[in-house]
Amino acid sequence: MNTTHKRVYIITGGSSGVGAACALQLAAAGHSLVINYNKCEALARQVIDDCEKLGSQTLLVQADMALEADCLRLVDQTVERFGRIDGLVNSAAVTQFVALNRLDDLKVEDFLRIYNVNAVGPFQMMRACEKHMPEGSAIVNVSSIAGQIGSGSSIPYVMSKSALNMLTVTMARVLAPRIRVNAVLPGFIEGRWMREGLGDEAYDRVKQEYSDKSALGKVTQPHQIADAVVWLLKPDSVMTGQQIVVDGGFVLGKLPMMARVQEQ
Numbered sequence: 001m002n003t004t005h006k007r008v009y010i011i012t013g014g015s016s017g018v019g020a021a022c023a024l025q026l027a028a029a030g031h032s033l034v035i036n037y038n039k040c041e042a043l044a045r046q047v048i049d050d051c052e053k054l055g056s057q058t059l060l061v062q063a064d065m066a067l068e069a070d071c072l073r074l075v076d077q078t079v080e081r082f083g084r085i086d087g088l089v090n091s092a093a094v095t096q097f098v099a100l101n102r103l104d105d106l107k108v109e110d111f112l113r114i115y116n117v118n119a120v121g122p123f124q125m126m127r128a129c130e131k132h133m134p135e136g137s138a139i140v141n142v143s144s145i146a147g148q149i150g151s152g153s154s155i156p157y158v159m160s161k162s163a164l165n166m167l168t169v170t171m172a173r174v175l176a177p178r179i180r181v182n183a184v185l186p187g188f189i190e191g192r193w194m195r196e197g198l199g200d201e202a203y204d205r206v207k208q209e210y211s212d213k214s215a216l217g218k219v220t221q222p223h224q225i226a227d228a229v230v231w232l233l234k235p236d237s238v239m240t241g242q243q244i245v246v247d248g249g250f251v252l253g254k255l256p257m258m259a260r261v262q263e264q
Contacts (some may be wrong), residue, residue: 008082009233010034010074012065012125013092015044017191018142021226022089023047026233027056034059034078036092057082065092065121066113075128085132087233090122090164091142095157097197103155111156118160119167126171126181133179136235141168141183142225145247148185153197161185165243172241180240184228187247188219215249 009026013019014035023033024047033056037044041062048058059081063070078085094117098105122141129139146152147161165183172181188194188210195203210219228246232239245251 006030006032007086007235008032008034008078008084009087009089010036010078010085010125010129011089011091012036012063012074012121013038013142014047014089015040016047017091017189017193018186018222018225018229019089019091020047021222022091022229023051024054025223025226025230027051027054027058029230030055031086032057032082034061034074034081036061036063036065036074038062038064038092064117065125066116068124071121071124072128075125075132079132084134085129086134086137086235088125088129088133088139089142089229089233090125090139091229092121093118093142093160095153095197098154100151100155100158106155110154111159114154114156115160115163118157119163122164123167123171126175130175130179135178137179138233138235138237139171139175139179139181140229140232141181142229143168143183143185143243145185145187145245145251148243148245149251168243169241176240180232180237182232182239182241183243184225184232185243185245185247186220186225187214187245187250189225190219190221210250211248213250213253214247215252215254218248219250220246220248 011019011023014023015037048060051058061074063074096110143164144161146158147165152158168183
């Protein structure tokens with residue numbers, strides 16, 4: 001990342017996980033940060049403190065990505081404080097952990113809430129931010145392989161991430177050539193979000209299953225996803241409209257047994 005020019009980045013869902021990891025990497029490069037959170041104020045303030053210790057100028061803003069007024073307020077406060085926006089990381093997301101075959105455990109309200117945060121929210125943020133973004137700016141949506149493989153924490157989550165993937169492609173065309181838009185698609189990410197959603201026993205079991213099926217034999221950590229996000233934010237990049245899978249090789253899978261037998 002070019003540290004000779006400090007830039008201003010908004011990170012939604014920046015209180016923990018991938019959002020927090022992105023914040024720390026950008027802060028270490030000397031950039032100014034707007035950290036958004038919805039409910040976890042204590043965690044968000046810790047991220048702010050950590051970023052300021054690295055020399056970053058920061059702004060903390062509570063906002064619910066499902067609400068248009070909150071998205072507009074977040075952008076307005078950013079412009080009021082820093083005067084511009086050079087990049088946006090749409091990392092905020094919600095889910096409901098419901099096994100895919102438990103159809104009767106889902107309500108319409110579940111679909112609407114998850115879709116509004118995970119898909120409509122990023123659109124609202126992109127629409128509000130682009131007016132204040134100069135040429136060479138970038139947007140990165142933190143999506144999921146769930147939107148590609150049709151499997152994840154719940155059907156509403158899968159649908160919302162599939163929508164976000166296609167939104168990324170569409171907005172890349174709409175905002176080109178001034179602003180680049182890409183997505184990073186993690187698989188299983190180690191951390192609090194997955195552990196709290198699954199419970200300790202299921203978390204360990206699912207983590208092992210993902211590791212066993214992945215080409216690299218491991219799952220990802222937040223800072224590894226952040227590596228990809230920060231790389232896509234580089235102002236000299238020419239990549240746009242892409243969906244970058246960072247999943248330890250889970251989608252790729254291991255070499256089939258037949259192929260290994262033939263090699264021997």
